[in-house]
Amino acid sequence: MAAQPGATSGDGDALWPRPSKTRVIAVANQKGGVGKTTTSVNIAAALSMHGQRVLVVDLDPQGNASTALATEHRGDVPDVYQVLVDDLPMADIVKQVPDMPNLYCAPATIDLAGAEIELVSLVAREARLRRALAAYDAMEFDYIVIDCPPSLGLLTVNALVAAEEVMIPIQCEYYALEGLGQLLRNVDLIRAHLNPTLRLSTIVLTMYDGRTRLASQVADEVRSHFGDTVLRTVIPRSVRLSEAPSYGQSVMTYDPGSSGAMAYMDAAREIAHRATVS
Numbered sequence: 009m010a011a012q013p014g015a016t017s018g019d020g021d022a023l024w025p026r027p028s029k030t031r032v033i034a035v036a037n038q039k040g041g042v043g044k045t046t047t048s049v050n051i052a053a054a055l056s057m058h059g060q061r062v063l064v065v066d067l068d069p070q071g072n073a074s075t076a077l078a079t080e081h082r083g084d085v086p087d088v089y090q091v092l093v094d095d096l097p098m099a100d101i102v103k104q105v106p107d108m109p110n111l112y113c114a115p116a117t118i119d120l121a122g123a124e125i126e127l128v129s130l131v132a133r134e135a136r137l138r139r140a141l142a143a144y145d146a147m148e149f150d151y152i153v154i155d156c157p158p159s160l161g162l163l164t165v166n167a168l169v170a171a172e173e174v175m176i177p178i179q180c181e182y183y184a185l186e187g188l189g190q191l192l193r194n195v196d197l198i199r200a201h202l203n204p205t206l207r208l209s210t211i212v213l214t215m216y217d218g219r220t221r222l223a224s225q226v227a228d229e230v231r232s233h234f235g236d237t238v239l240r241t242v243i244p245r246s247v248r249l250s251e252a253p254s255y256g257q258s259v260m261t262y263d264p265g266s267s268g269a270m271a272y273m274d275a276a277r278e279i280a281h282r283a284t285v286s
């Protein structure tokens with residue numbers, strides 16, 4: 009079924025305001041399985057369907073974002089590892105996502121697993137991604153979304169140094185807030201020492217199960233701590249979201265009418281419109 013940009017929106021807006029300069033957003037949380045990749049891919053797809061030029065940088069050696077965006081990341085395809093470690097230009101690895109004219113992906117292969125170690129001995133090891141994106145004329149893009157691995161190592165540090173915004177997906181489960189303090193301290197440290205313009209811009213609540221009281225308690229607690237940083241839109245549990253990657257698609261094209269697709273569309277709209285206020 010063909011995707012219809014704007015089809016899920018109540019206000020019939022086909023094009024969203026473009027930011028005045030590239031917004032680089034690191035999607036980070038050192039916990040695995042909280043929805044970083046699902047959020048990166050679907051927010052990026054939703055933005056691209058509304059007139060934004062979007063690049064997804066896959067910074068997780070597992071390459072889940074590359075898979076979801078049908079971007080080859082096996083064998084010896086050039087990938088983010090070679091950009092970070094071998095100084096390959098970004099232009100040599102970025103691919104347009106099939107059937108998504110405004111969406112691009114910088115893929116990760118399993119080689120990237122070695123980068124955490126190999127980066128340690130390199131010059132400007134924390135700023136390799138930032139430099140690569142700057143040299144790539146990032147002005148071409150409205151959004152660069154960086155899908156981080158589940159750790160706070162040098163790959164995530166590279167993302168936080170390259171970005172101006174951090175987006176944290178929080179799963180509406182019991183241990184949701186565990187580890188969040190450590191992540192926020194890392195963001196503060198990077199702001200203090202490496203990237204003064206970095207800010208926590210967005211928290212998105214994921215895998216919300218409206219039938220449980222726990223989910224709404226977690227959501228309330230996060231909102232009372234973080235206020236307007238938390239998107240009004242909550243991402244529900246939706247099996248369509250977990251099925252889409254195996255078809256090499258975002259849920260936006262796989263099943264645009266599903267609850268997960270509509271929620272990510274609304275979340276992306278909130279993000280796009282926030283650009284115009286702050």
Ligand code: ADP
Nearest residue numbers: 040041042043044045046215244245246249250
């Ligand atoms: P992370 O990148 O943080 O490790 P993922 O985005 O890969 O997390 O999500 C972990 C798993 O949960 C994946 O199998 C994904 O398909 C699934 N998933 C993510 N968000 C949802 C959701 N809202 N509803 C149902 N399944 C989800």
Ligand code: MG
Nearest residue numbers: 044045068072
């Ligand atoms: Mg992931």
